[in-house]
Amino acid sequence: MMNNTTGSYRFDTLHKEYRHQELDRLERKADFFIELEKAKWVKAGLKSGMKALDLGCGAGFTSCEIAKITYPGTVIGVDFSEAMLEKAIEVKKSKGINNLDLELVDVYHLNFPDNYFDFIHARFFFQHLTNPMVAIENIYRVLKPGGIFCVFDIDNDWFTIYPKPESLTKLARKIAAIQQSQGGDAYVGRKLWSYFSKAGFIKIDTQVEVITSDKFGLKTILNLLSFGSPYYSQYKDLAIFAERAKKDTYSLINVAEAWAGFGIFMVTGCKPDEVLIRI
Numbered sequence: 183m184m185n186n187t188t189g190s191y192r193f194d195t196l197h198k199e200y201r202h203q204e205l206d207r208l209e210r211k212a213d214f215f216i217e218l219e220k221a222k223w224v225k226a227g228l229k230s231g232m233k234a235l236d237l238g239c240g241a242g243f244t245s246c247e248i249a250k251i252t253y254p255g256t257v258i259g260v261d262f263s264e265a266m267l268e269k270a271i272e273v274k275k276s277k278g279i280n281n282l283d284l285e286l287v288d289v290y291h292l293n294f295p296d297n298y299f300d301f302i303h304a305r306f307f308f309q310h311l312t313n314p315m316v317a318i319e320n321i322y323r324v325l326k327p328g329g330i331f332c333v334f335d336i337d338n339d340w341f342t343i344y345p346k347p348e349s350l351t352k353l354a355r356k357i358a359a360i361q362q363s364q365g366g367d368a369y370v371g372r373k374l375w376s377y378f379s380k381a382g383f384i385k386i387d388t389q390v391e392v393i394t395s396d397k398f399g400l401k402t403i404l405n406l407l408s409f410g411s412p413y414y415s416q417y418k419d420l421a422i423f424a425e426r427a428k429k430d431t432y433s434l435i436n437v438a439e440a441w442a443g444f445g446i447f448m449v450t451g452c453k454p455d456e457v458l459i460r461i
């Protein structure tokens with residue numbers, strides 16, 4: 183059932199054809215970023231034996247990678263989409279992972295004890311939340327003192343392409359407006375530091391990794407973009423408009439001076455070991 187905390191990512195509303203496309207895109211994104219992410223997790227303190235939580239785990243691509251590092255520790259991947267969790271169960275089996283549990287849980291009703299996890303991870307998740315502060319307060323509660331919280335997310339102002347097709351500019355505006363109308367936030371990257379800080383996290387570290395077409399190729403970068411696909415089943419016109427914008431944008435692959443780049447926000451923070459006494 184949808185309510186004001188459903189947020190802006192509603193996989194269960196997508197028609198079958200779009201579900202396949204979206205899962206393929208999420209897998210491509212997981213593969214593309216995995217080495218960068220692993221380095222960030224390990225630098226933040228993720229290690230063997232830990233108990234970890236992957237929030238909004240989707241199809242579980244990254245949950246499996248966290249599980250490989252924490253083994254023989256355990257990971258719980260949670261998501262409020264039944265369809266996503268079904269896929270995550272398949273992915274877990276196909277990768278032979280046995281220290282990962284998958285549960286249907288909404289971040290606004292995190293039913294875990296206080297001080298339970300050593301490491302909590304949330305990837306491309308905060309951009310879809312209607313109440314990010316409520317979510318992060320829940321996360322803080324279930325994290326052990328000294329535990330680590332790690333977020334990966336986007337900020338639309340950190341995407342740029344030259345030359346920029348007019349159709350893409352319009353599409354980006356439409357997608358951001360839909361996302362906002364559903365309670366999400368396409369500009370969440372710049373706000374993560376303040377969310378961490380307000381929730382009480384310390385040692386907050388924000389890193390923005392810039393991914394460019396001169397390093398990875400324009401086609402690889404474009405293949406990571408959604409062009410609004412999570413909303414096509416709800417907004418038929420958007421799907422039609424996006425086809426045009428996609429065509430215009432992909433045609434840049436043959437334009438010698440074309441260039442694109444985007445920044446990915448990676449934020450980590452720790453729950454203090456002892457309760458700080460504020461005077």
Ligand SMILES: C[S@@+](CC[C@H](N)C(=O)[O-])C[C@H]1O[C@@H](n2cnc3c(N)ncnc32)[C@H](O)[C@@H]1O
Nearest residue numbers: 208238239240261262263266287288289305306
């Ligand atoms: C863009 S997908 C990212 C999935 C995965 N983290 C990845 O990077 O491939 C966002 C996920 O968050 C889940 N989600 C959104 N709001 C949620 C909530 N309130 N509680 C639990 N899961 C939620 C969605 O169902 C979806 O699977």
